[in-house]
Amino acid sequence: MTENTPSSSKVAELYDELTVTQAGLWNGNLHYGYWTGPDDSSSFEEALDQMTEQVIRRLDPRPGQHVLDLGCGIGAPALRLARDYPIRITGISISPRQVDLASERARDATGLAGEVSFEVADAMNLPYPDGSFDGVMSLESMVHMPDKTRVLKEIARVLRPSGRLSLADIVLRTVPDQRGDSLQEAATTETFSMGKLDEYGELLSEAGLVPLEITDVSEHTRRSYPYFVAGAESCREDYIRVIGLEEFEKRLEEGRQLELVPEIGYVLIAAKRPES
Numbered sequence: 001m002t003e004n005t006p007s008s009s010k011v012a013e014l015y016d017e018l019t020v021t022q023a024g025l026w027n028g029n030l031h032y033g034y035w036t037g038p039d040d041s042s043s044f045e046e047a048l049d050q051m052t053e054q055v056i057r058r059l060d061p062r063p064g065q066h067v068l069d070l071g072c073g074i075g076a077p078a079l080r081l082a083r084d085y086p087i088r089i090t091g092i093s094i095s096p097r098q099v100d101l102a103s104e105r106a107r108d109a110t111g112l113a114g115e116v117s118f119e120v121a122d123a124m125n126l127p128y129p130d131g132s133f134d135g136v137m138s139l140e141s142m143v144h145m146p147d148k149t150r151v152l153k154e155i156a157r158v159l160r161p162s163g164r165l166s167l168a169d170i171v172l173r174t175v176p177d178q179r180g181d182s183l184q185e186a187a188t189t190e191t192f193s194m195g196k197l198d199e200y201g202e203l204l205s206e207a208g209l210v211p212l213e214i215t216d217v218s219e220h221t222r223r224s225y226p227y228f229v230a231g232a233e234s235c236r237e238d239y240i241r242v243i244g245l246e247e248f249e250k251r252l253e254e255g256r257q258l259e260l261v262p263e264i265g266y267v268l269i270a271a272k273r274p275e276s
């Protein structure tokens with residue numbers, strides 16, 4: 001692996017730095033929005049919620065189950081899940097500050113049907129025995145992990161037989177007039193590593209999971225970019241304090257460019273661990 005691949009400690013640093021700023025944005029959701037189609041007039045906040053619903057629908061949780069939220073951010077999706085389902089959810093993040101904030105949000109939450117707790121853990125090396133969970137959801141955390149086979153194997157290990165995985169990820173996809181290798185390089189940084197949509201099925205199988213659904217929803221998510229850019233601009237001073245003016249301008253420009261790159265796409269996946 002080259003220097004230019006994400007490492008857990010770099011990702012932890014990134015989110016530790018940005019957590020407080022991001023907590024004020026997007027209702028605490030650190031993922032894309034989902035719109036049903038061109039006629040869907042949902043606001044960004046509604047679209048964020050619709051994305052979480054898409055992931056929950058594929059997770060298909062049942063009362064009494066224990067679900068792992070792998071890469072929980074500041075807890076918005078896990079709390080959303082706990083709002084409606086009488087289940088137990090353990091959320092993990094590599095960033096201690098995110099876990100502190102998510103735990104605070106869980107303490108303050110009222111009227112939840114389920115129970116939620118958050119802890120610091122590395123998805124590459126999950127601190128749970130085999131078969132601990134009935135389900136795993138992962139909303140945009142895989143994109144930070146260069147060795148996707150390893151993470152998927154860890155997920156397969158901690159799932160009980162027939163347990164489900166529901167995953168949302170940012171991916172590179174094949175489109176006419178490809179831009180070529182330069183895009184793959186741009187899609188891999190110290191904290192970011194996009195997988196290829198075409199390869200996901202194989203990755204799941206290699207890890208011992210059975211793919212149930214792999215759906216390209218890029219066109220349902222593309223409207224998110226301007227909101228990300230506007231959100232970051234609204235916290236300009238905070239961002240500059242933590243990442244510096246130059247880095248801030250660079251990320252903003254990248255955000256503006258991403259919208260225009262058809263190879264950058266979004267996938268929703270459902271998979272399960274075989275019965276035995």
Ligand code: SAH
Pocket residue numbers: 008011012015028029030031070071072073074075076077092093094095098121122123124138139140141142144145
């Ligand atoms: N799922 C959340 C957060 C998405 S941001 C939401 O939708 O709001 C990506 C998350 O993945 C962050 O919480 C980050 O800490 C987590 N993450 C990235 N690499 C990780 C790793 N190796 N182990 C555990 N969590 C990781």
